[in-house]
Structure formats: C-alpha cells, structure tokens
Amino acid sequence: MHKPALPAVGADTFNDQIRIVLVETSHSGNIGAVARAMKNMSLGNLWLVNPQSFPDETSYARSAGASDVLDRARVVGSLDEALEDCVLVMGTSARGRKVPWPVIAPPAAAGIAREYAGKEPVALVFGRENHGLSNDELQRCHYHIHIPSNPDYSSLNLSMAVQVMCYELRMHYLRSLEGGKESPYLKSMVEPGDEGWDVAPATAGDVEGFFDHLEQVLVDVDFHRRNNPRQLMTRLRRLFQRAKLDQMEINILRGILTAVQKSAGTNDKTNRDDASVPEQDENHV
Template sequence: MLKPALPGEATQANYPQIRIVLVETSHSGNIGAVARAMKNMGLANLWLVNPASFPDEASYARSSGASDVLDQARVVGSLDEAIEDCVLVMGTSARGRKVPWPVIPPAEAVGKAAEYSAQGPVALVFGRESNGLSNDELQRCHYHIHIPSNPDYSSLNLAMAVQVVSYELRMHYLRGLEEQESRPYLGSMTSPEDPGWDVPLASVKDVEGFFGHLEGTLEAIDFHRRDNPRQLMTRLRRLFQRAQMDQMEINILRGVLSAVQKAAGDQPQAAPDSDSQVQDKDHV
C-alpha cells in the first residue's frame, strides 16, 4: 500500500539546486532506498529518467519514512530532459574509457556541485543497476565521478553509490556551517575540555585531593607503604592524569575510596575544601 508523506513531513534540503538523477532504474525498491539515503543526508531533489516502475509499493516500502522525497520526485522520459536546464552535470562511472574524460573523486565533486549550484541547477547522474550509464550518456556530463572502491569488487549497489555521494555533500554542507557560524557540527568530543561535555574538567586542587585520598586508602589496606613507595603513586598519577577526569568522576572515585576505608575499618578521609563536594555512597 502506498504511503505518501503527511503534511509537514517534507525534507528541508541542504542543496535544493542539486538534483539526484537516476537513469532507467529497473527495480523500484532501489528508488525507495535512494530516497532514504538522500533524506539521511538532507537532500530531497530526486529525478527519475524512464523508471521501469514508479510509484509503487516497493519504492515506498524501501524508503523507510522518506516518502516525502518520493512524493516530489520528477519523472521524465530522457536524460536530456532531466539535465537541459542544468549548469553542471556529473555522472558516476566505474569504467575506464578509450577517450579520457575529466574524472574526480566524490569529495571534490561535491565541492564543485555546491559551487555551481549558486548559479543554477546541478545534476548528479547515476546509471542503471546492471551496466551504469552508456557512453553517450557519460559524454553529456562535464565530469565523471569515480568512487574508489575495491578494484577486485568495484560494483556498488545503486543506493550505496548515492549514499556515498550524498554523505560527501552533507559533510561539505556542515563544514560550511562551521566556517560561517563557528558551531561544532563535526568536532569530536572525547574529554571534559571539549565543547558539549556535561561536567567541567576537574581542577588541580580536586585532582590533588583525590591523589591524597587514594594514597591514604592504599595505606589503610596495606597495599602501599610511604616508607617504601617505589613507583606506585607515580604510575597511578600518570594513569589518572591521562584520563583527564571531570569533577563528577573525581567525586565518584572519592566516594569509592571512602567506602573502601569504611569497609577496612579505617576512618574515611575528610574531604578537603575544594571546588566540588565529594559525594558519599549515594553519589550516583
């Protein structure tokens, strides 16, 4: 059963001038999978050249919620009709040819697509599942996009090929946002010093309080001797400082140490005056 998108479900395309063009797709399910790949990456401009079947249940089923992309897809009878108003056309190609043609990888291709889209429509053309684009069709393209897949098994599923190019478009779009707005769309978050971490980085005072607490606890359970320290605390310092602990993590560890001291029959160490309060066994 066909399931068109509900009102208000339309995708807001990152690059509305960039169209994904599929030529003579033989399996309608692949059209749905392409729509899903596009919507994942914020694209919505889909053109279909003489598909074997569309629209149908298989295309909507495989779209997995990207029915709005299918609803607004344009169906035309020829590649010429799909690209006649475009200022730039690039076609995917996996085969070498007798007459060399300008070939670029996906990351470079999307940069050109984004640049030219400011001047008019840009077409990214994908061929048939069985044999791709014909030589005549490829000669209508300004550039050929080559996805550098495994040469021993280079054939990509249609939706996979669209996903690769759509992903590169998404990354190009996000890098542009970062340059314009200084927002961390692509930045990693691996420690408390990175934007987005939920708890501040522990201060030197907090960390030193933890190390003192740790050493006292290890003494209380006869694991460490101050009169013969060897390199235990040096190595433990290196371990914990490498972790770049935040304030909550310091609190949790000190709560554990206090519980260990209590279990060992030792008086738990009082928390020093610090920027953060040490928590007890109910700290979580």
C-alpha cells in the same frame, strides 16, 4: 590570490539545486533506498528517467519514511529533459573510457557541486543497475565521478553509490556552517556562474543544441560522416565541456556555425533563428 571561503549554503538551497538523477532504474526498491539515502543527508530533489516501475509499494516500503522525497520525485522521459536547465552535470562511472574524460573522486565532486549549488541547478547522474550509464550519456557530463572501491570487488548497489555522494555533499555543507577554512576543492579562477562573470552559464539544453548544430555543419562541409564517426564528436564534446561555456559564448559559436552554413549554401533557418548573437552585445565580444 585564492577565493575567499564561500558563505554557508543552506540545506534548502541544496534541496533545490542539487538534483539526483537516476537513469532507467529497473528495481523500484532501489528508488526507495535512494530516497532514504538522500533524506538522511538533507537532500530531496530526485529525478527519474524512464524507471521500469514507479511509483509502487516496493519503492515506498524501501524508503523507510522518506516517502516525501518519493512524493516530490520528477519522472521524465529522457536524460536531456532531466538536464535541460542544469549548468553542471556529473555522472558516475565505474569503468575506463576509450577517450579519457575529466575524472574526480566523490570529495572533489562535492566541492565543485557546492560552488554551483547556490546559483544554478547541478545534476548528479547515476546509471542502470546492470551496466551504468552509456558512453553517449557520459558525454553529456562535465565530470565523471569514480568511487575508488576495492578493485577485486568493485560492484556498488545504486543506493550505496548515491549514499556516498550525498554524504560528501552533506560534509561540505556542515563544514561551511563552521565558517572555517576554504575548501581545497575551490578554484582560484573566476568562471561562468561566479560573481563577477558577465553572462549566465550555458544550460545543458543550450550545450546540446550547439553540439547538434556543430555536427550538422561538419556534415554539411564534408568534414564528418555520421556513418563513420570514429571519435570526432566525442573529442569535440570533451574540448567544449572543459571550457564551461556561458550563454553568450554559445550564441557566438552558433552564430559562426550559421554563417558557415550560409556561405556553404546549406543554411538551416531553424539554426539561424535561435543562434544569432544579440546586437546589443556584439560590442562586448
């Protein structure tokens, strides 16, 4: 049985929940151009991770009247801070990776973002002008977005890439106003964040805490060596990101890790304190 069509998600909801995140932008004019692209498509939630120069005259000049988007922009010191409360993270990637990751085109990314945007924050992450997002940054994403440009000339300006995604998001919103057909990108399964799911989805901050704890336990039991990591943590990240964990699942997994540390005699009190499973929920596991 397919999901019924989602109710229309208002422009204000998209404004609040769709987060455009730019990482270490080197040219402030690109920030202004991104603000213009966002406002064209009724988006206004801009986050900047360590921009080289902002705010400045160039960014406001290039925004061409989208100064309100720049006025509200959040400047943070790390990508983790920008993603802390997000339940869905998608990053743009122009190149293949040694370890394959779920890759989707912009229309599919917009469809998935629309599913979540009425409920929890969604982050679309764009990298540096000269070399995009690092492998570590891309591993924090549930999906990688690939814009299928001309392979002989595939370089896209930062604001152009943002414009492509903002346009796709806008089209999904407009189609929802028509009260029309179910989007082909909506899935028939129920998952964290959907109506009927019993626990809220895990945030990016929750998931990062789990990965840090998991790596430490694997080091503690001599399964993983940080000085010779190979691809172990990358593949484990891919495995758990596919699962789209909820908050209770994170608690359970961290409780297991704490028990392993205790049994091995390497228990970390900090991990134990924030990883325990609430007693009242144990009967529902």
